Structures are given as C-alpha cells and as structure tokens.
Amino acid sequence: MVFKEIxxxxxxxxxxxxxxxxxxxFWIYDTLKITFILLLVILGxxxxxxxxxxxDVRDYLQDKNVFVGYLGASILGIVxxxxxxxxxxxxLGFMGAxxxxxxxxxxLVTSPMINxxxxxxxxxxxxxxxxxxxxxxxxxxxxxxxxxxxxxxxQKYAKSFKFGDNSCKINSTTKDRLKQAxxxxxxxxxxxxxxxxxxxxxxxxxxxxxxxxxxxKYLTGTLAVPAAVVVGxxxxxxIMGVIPVVKSLIGxxxxxxxxxxxxxxxxxxxxxxxxxxxxxxxxxxxxxxATIISVGIITIGITLNFLF
Amino acid sequence: xxxxxxxxxxxxxxxxxxxxxEEVIDELDNEKQLKVEKIExxxxxxxxxxxxxxxxxxxxxxxxxxxxxxxxxxxxxxI
Numbered sequence: 001m002v003f004k005e006i007x008x009x010x011x012x013x014x015x016x017x018x019x020x021x022x023x024x025x026f027w028i029y030d031t032l033k034i035t036f037i038l039l040l041v042i043l044g045x046x047x048x049x050x051x052x053x054x055x056d057v058r059d060y061l062q063d064k065n066v067f068v069g070y071l072g073a074s075i076l077g078i079v080x081x082x083x084x085x086x087x088x089x090x091x092l093g094f095m096g097a098x099x100x101x102x103x104x105x106x107x108l109v110t111s112p113m114i115n116x117x118x119x120x121x122x123x124x125x126x127x128x129x130x131x132x133x134x135x136x137x138x139x140x141x142x143x144x145x146x147x148x149x150x151x152x153x154x155q156k157y158a159k160s161f162k163f164g165d166n167s168c169k170i171n172s173t174t175k176d177r178l179k180q181a182x183x184x185x186x187x188x189x190x191x192x193x194x195x196x197x198x199x200x201x202x203x204x205x206x207x208x209x210x211x212x213x214x215x216x217k218y219l220t221g222t223l224a225v226p227a228a229v230v231v232g233x234x235x236x237x238x239i240m241g242v243i244p245v246v247k248s249l250i251g252x253x254x255x256x257x258x259x260x261x262x263x264x265x266x267x268x269x270x271x272x273x274x275x276x277x278x279x280x281x282x283x284x285x286x287x288x289x290a291t292i293i294s295v296g297i298i299t300i301g302i303t304l305n306f307l308f
Numbered sequence: 309x310x311x312x313x314x315x316x317x318x319x320x321x322x323x324x325x326x327x328x329x330e331e332v333i334d335e336l337d338n339e340k341q342l343k344v345e346k347i348e349x350x351x352x353x354x355x356x357x358x359x360x361x362x363x364x365x366x367x368x369x370x371x372x373x374x375x376x377x378x379x380x381x382x383x384x385x386x387i
Contacts, residue, residue, distance in 0.1 A: 054359040086319060086361050092350060093359035161354040166370040183376050187321050276316070279350050
C-alpha cells in the first residue's frame with residue numbers, strides 16, 4: 001500500500017534509525033491507514049444509514065420472537081450512530097413504543113461497543129480472526145446482558161417517559177442522502193481524528209520502546225483479563241483510539257482475549273456514559289448494567305484466551 | 309415563533325445546527341423576533357416523538373429530525 005511508502009519516505013528523510021524509526025513509522029503508517037479506512041466506511045455507511053429509520057426498526061422489533069428480536073437489536077446497535085448521546089433517544093423511543101425492555105437494553109449495550117467503522121478498521125489493522133471474535137463477543141455480551149437484566153426484574157428501575165408522535169417527513173432524494181452522508185462523515189471524522197492520532201501515538205511508543213518480556217511476563221495470566229476491564233473503565237476515548245494501542249500490545253505478546261476485553265470495556269463502560277444513562281435509568285439499574293457487562297466482557301476475554 | 313433544536317449534550321451536530329439556524333435568522337434581519345433554544349431534556353424529546361437527533365421544531369411542530377437541514381431549507385421554514 002502507498003501508506004507504507006509514505007511512512008518509509010518520511011522516516012528516512014528524518015534520518016531516524018532503530019527504535020525511534022520503528023515508532024515514527026508505526027505512527028505515520030497507522031494514522032494514514034486508519035483515517036483512510038474511516039473515511040471510506042463512514043461515507044458509505046452514512047449513506048446507507050439514511051435508508052434505516054429508527055422508527056421502522058422499532059416497529060420491526062415489536063413483535064419478534066425472543067432470539068430474533070435480541071439479535072436484531074444488537075445488529076441495530078452496530079449500525080447505529082457513534083455517539084451515545086444519540087442512542088438514548090432511540091432507546092426511549094423503543095421503550096415508548098413497547099419494544100421489550102431487554103431488547104432495548106441490548107441495543108444500548110451493543111451500540112457503543114461495536115460499530116461498523118471499528119469493524120472495518122479492526123479488520124484492516126488486525127485481521128479477520130480478531131475482528132470476528134470481537135463482533136461475536138460484543139453481540140453475545142449485548143444479548144445476554146439485555147436478557148438477564150430483564151429476567152432479574154430490573155425493568156422497574158428504568159425511568160418512564162411519555163413518548164409522543166410527530167408526522168415530520170424525512171428527506172428522500174439521492175442528492176439529499178449523499179449530502180447527509182457527507183455532512184455526517186465530516187462531523188464524525190473531525191471528532192474521531194484526534195483520538196486516532198493520540199491512540200496511534202501511544203501505540204507507536206509501545207511498539208518502539210516497551211520491551212516484549214515486560215508484557216509477556218506480567219500481562220498473560222487469567223487475572224490480567226479482569227484487570228484490563230478495570231483499567232478500561234476510567235479510560236474514556238473513542239474505540240478508534242484504542243485499536244492502534246491494542247495492535248501494538250498484541251504485537252508485543254498481549255493475549256487476544258485480554259486485548260479484546262480491554263477494547264470492549266473502554267468502549268462500553270465509561271463515566272460519561274453512566275452520567276448520560278442516569279437521565280433515563282435509576283442507579284440500581286446502572287449498577288446492574290455495569291456489573292453484567294463487566295462480567296460478560298471478562299468471560300468473553302477468558303474464553304478467547306483459552307480458544308486462541 | 310419559537311424554534312427549538314433538540315439534541316443531548318455531547319451531540320456536536322446538534323450544537324452546530326443551532327448556530328446554523330442563528331446565522332439564517334441574522335441573514336433574515338430577524339424581523340419576526342425569532343429565538344432559538346436548545347433542548348437537552350430527554351423527557352421533552354420523547355414527548356415530541358423524537359428518536360433521531362438533531363431535530364428542529366418551529367412553533368411546536370417538528371420540521372426536521374435525524375439530519376442536518378441546509379440553510380435554504382431552514383430559510384424556507386422561517387419565512
């Protein structure tokens with residue numbers, strides 16, 4: 001790929017050698033590659049998304065059997081917009097229209113954890129095996145989490161809202177849709193780009209300077225999985241910033257399950273997310289939500305470490 | 309005429325839409341004394357049936373939702 005040539009050229013132009021060269025090379029190459037993939041995917045999906053209206057999905061989910069409904073809700077979580085600020089109104093819309101509580105929760109859990117752009121970037125950066133594990137793991141945590149929270153009777157801790165109706169029409173011409181996709185892509189890239197640069201920077205430092213045996217010695221045990229989840233919660237960043245860090249950690253010998261657990265907990269559990277959820281849930285439900293997701297992520301991490 | 313822009317805190321598109329509407333109002337010399345208000349309250353959004361943000365209501369009626377309208381579209385609604 002041309003990105004490799006660009007980064008090689010810059011590294012040699014700077015006259016760097018050894019560890020510094022490896023770090024700078026990683027930084028430039030991965031920043032270019034991730035930005036390029038993001039641009040394509042966000043534009044493409046942004047366009048397709050203009051055809052998916054949350055109102056239609058809500059109607060679709062209302063009378064589905066349990067498995068199909070939960071699976072549908074988690075897939076919808078994948079293609080839903082990036083910011084959890086925009087998933088909460090959808091969650092409320094689901095609840096208001098009588099979509100089962102568990103399915104609405106599954107949507108809410110999956111949405112920040114897996115998104116379509118992350119899938120493509122992960123695939124480009126880390127290969128299909130890890131990407132598949134990530135998707136299947138995320139969907140499983142989302143579905144089981146939503147299902148369990150319902151079975152345990154947590155629905156009563158969701159705040160109730162009156163959901164109204166409006167007859168507002170939505171745009172329909174191709175030009176309109178393209179314009180929407182472009183505006184959205186510009187917006188998303190602008191907000192994600194700093195995370196990518198910083199994330200790749202941290203990845204580059206790990207790649208160039210952290211000795212391999214430091215990671216293989218301390219971070220390969222089973223206990224490292226819950227530790228990765230605990231470390232991931234206060235880290236609040238976009239998943240795009242985590243992927244390059246995880247890439248270099250895996251390169252240094254961090255087990256795949258531990259890596260994925262870290263990535264998921266950074267994306268799915270964060271203090272700002274809880275603050276947002278506080279507006280629609282009581283604290284009992286938020287605590288149960290956080291606990292079940294953490295346990296789910298840890299289980300997935302340990303299982304993947306065992307499998308790979 | 310009251311204009312409301314719906315979008316929770318943290319939704320960058322929503323804040324930029326509010327600014328865009330204010331620009332249009334300025335360009336129209338604001339003869340109708342228009343005021344734009346940003347609504348971040350989830351309950352109010354829900355009561356208007358809004359699932360996708362940003363959304364805009366003018367005099368209580370939802371005119372746009374889930375997308376960024378162009379300046380021309382906004383102007384048409386305001387005249």
